[in-house]
Amino acid sequence: MINSNKNYQLICGLEVHAELKTQSKMFCGCKNDPFGAPKPNIYTCPVCLGMPGALPVPNRKAIEWTIKLGLALNCKINLFSKFDRKHYFYPDLPKGYQISQYDIPFCYDGYLDTSEGSVGITRIHLEEDTGKLLHKTIDGKKITLVDFNRGGVPLVEVVTEPDIKSAAQATQYSRKLRNIIRYLDIGNCDMQKGGMRLEANLSLSETGDIPDYKVELKNINSFKFMEQAIEYEIGRQTALLNHGQIPIQETRGWNVDKQRSFSQRTKETAEDYRYFPDPDIPPLQFTKEQVEEWKKNLPILPEQTINAWRTKFNIEERYSKLLISSPRIATLLESIFTTALRNDIKPNNIAKEIVNKNIMFDHNSLPSDIITTYQQLHQTDDIVSDVLEKTIQTVIDVNPDAVVKYRAGKTQVIGFLLGQVTQKLQQKLDMKQVKTYLLKALEN
Ligand SMILES: [Zn+2]
Known part of the structure; x- marks a missing residue:
């Protein structure tokens, strides 16, 4: 039949x-x-x-x-x-x-x-x-x-x-x-x-x-x-x-x-x-x-992180999907986005920039690839610098008096400005780097 x-x-x-x-x-x-x-x-x-x-x-x-x-x-x-x-x-x-x-x-x-x-x-x-x-x-x-x-x-x-x-x-x-x-x-x-x-x-x-x-x-x-x-x-x-x-x-x-x-x-x-x-x-x-202990120590899986980032940072899925390649990277990015948000910088723009600039967060690349990791960290440093520069500019903008004092030779105001930057970013900073950036900004 x-x-x-x-x-x-x-x-x-x-x-x-x-x-x-x-x-x-x-x-x-x-x-x-x-x-x-x-x-x-x-x-x-x-x-x-x-x-x-x-x-x-x-x-x-x-x-x-x-x-x-x-x-x-x-x-x-x-x-x-x-x-x-x-x-x-x-x-x-x-x-x-x-x-x-x-x-x-x-x-x-x-x-x-x-x-x-x-x-x-x-x-x-x-x-x-x-x-x-x-x-x-x-x-x-x-x-x-x-x-x-x-x-x-x-x-x-x-x-x-x-x-x-x-x-x-x-x-x-x-x-x-x-x-x-x-x-x-x-x-x-x-x-x-x-x-x-x-x-x-x-x-x-x-x-x-x-x-x-x-x-x-x-x-x-x-x-x-x-x-x-x-x-x-x-x-x-x-x-x-x-x-x-x-x-x-x-x-x-x-x-x-x-x-x-x-x-x-x-x-x-x-x-x-x-x-x-x-x-x-x-x-x-x-x-x-x-x-229970093993369960507690599980990292938050990519799907949940994508949702969390959408709600918290307004990051589009097409970017977060590519960015979340390991728990370490996710944690790192999360702290960057948190800082960015606190400084009125759009995390989605940062996410977009990372995706557009590099191929390192590609899902197909092995997490163990040392070069990849290096480049990822380098990329991350750039963003940290970006956030830092913007924060310093904000501090300078809201403290015109201090800038006038600095330009008049009263270099002790640097300490005050550094304190303002630290307070705004609320995270561990490389103070030498912050000072370098601050001095550069004050010269401009
Ligand atoms: Zn054997």
């Missing part, structure tokens, strides 16, 4: 993996820097190489960061949790199992809002990354090399409910998630290097109910490719359904050159990973107070 041109609703959930940028790996003391390593297999030890008898010790920071991410994504936190062994065989997994979390993830039942509706977060769990396989041709022979520098790197997995209804929404959700991970300063999410990986589970439904099949799009390393792959799948599955066929339950990859998805493997039923609690790692217990 051919049911042509029916309307189908996309039913899509995402699984996003992100590497955490802790100093050391998840269960050993090896350096966590797979991309900075000068040679393959140097950041390894008996634990991350899966030698018999080696004992894993969980990385406290990685656990704390996973919970922080969960709190930022409005999740509930399991006070009791544990690590489990997920068994499968692959050459990038020396133990024959991956340490992951099965039935009690650290975080569950959260959400992330998008302009197309809220996306429910089913769970966030922590696991270890696998090694990296490199396929090469050496002396005419096709071989595969394995590098374990990445093996054992902490990896969070954020799983959503099938709430996503369009390719654009999937992209928006993923971008937001990446921004939050970067804002919390817990991961670089460099997609080119595999620091963040996207997977989409999708099917089409006529009724809005979840269908019996789902197609898994795997190993996608860019937002653009994910959007293209989902669009392509909507077309492919629509054509099948219109011809009365049910798409096969399978894993598909995305061929960038051919702009089409391709079958990687079909799986009829769920694989049996034979999960069981890792007997080498004792279960973890957190207290309510501990979780």
Whole structure:
């Protein structure tokens, strides 16, 4: 039977993996820097190489960061949790199992809002990354090399409910998630290097109910490719359904050159990973107070700051969106805007100027980029100077007597004027700098 041109609703959930940028790996003391390593297999030890008898010790920071991410994504936190062994065989997994979390993830039942509706977060769990396989041709022979520098790197997995209804929404959700991970300063999410990986589970439904099949799009390393792959799948599955066929339950990859998805493997039923609690790692217990403390220390997220700046400083979203790149920068800018407001300078003009003058606050630039940070600080200094100069001018304008006295040689009035500037700005100032500016202004 051919049911042509029916309307189908996309039913899509995402699984996003992100590497955490802790100093050391998840269960050993090896350096966590797979991309900075000068040679393959140097950041390894008996634990991350899966030698018999080696004992894993969980990385406290990685656990704390996973919970922080969960709190930022409005999740509930399991006070009791544990690590489990997920068994499968692959050459990038020396133990024959991956340490992951099965039935009690650290975080569950959260959400992330998008302009197309809220996306429910089913769970966030922590696991270890696998090694990296490199396929090469050496002396005419096709071989595969394995590098374990990445093996054992902490990896969070954020799983959503099938709430996503369009390719654009999937992209928006993923971008937001990446921004939050970067804002919390817990991961670089460099997609080119595999620091963040996207997977989409999708099917089409006529009724809005979840269908019996789902197609898994795997190993996608860019937002653009994910959007293209989902669009392509909507077309492919629509054509099948219109011809009365049910798409096969399978894993598909995305061929960038051919702009089409391709079958990687079909799986009829769920694989049996034979999960069981890792007997080498004792279960973890957190207290309510501990979780409350983590919650209290979370930075205010960009979205809330954008709203606050709109109300307090009248700053347009198109600027604040670009400016809020880290909690440190946000705090710095907030103090600049507060000072500006007190001196009747329009913070929105300052925001506009920063955005127009530089590219350093670009969301795509890594917060760890030293040059970027330097330039940002330099930029900020300029604005501080700007505010300072304007304040000094105001002080001079309202104290003509003092200026007359200064010009008559009574230099002691400088102290009085400096006091007026300090009082007006109400913040820690470099007094040498203030004096230099003041003298310059008095000479004019
Ligand atoms: Zn190790």
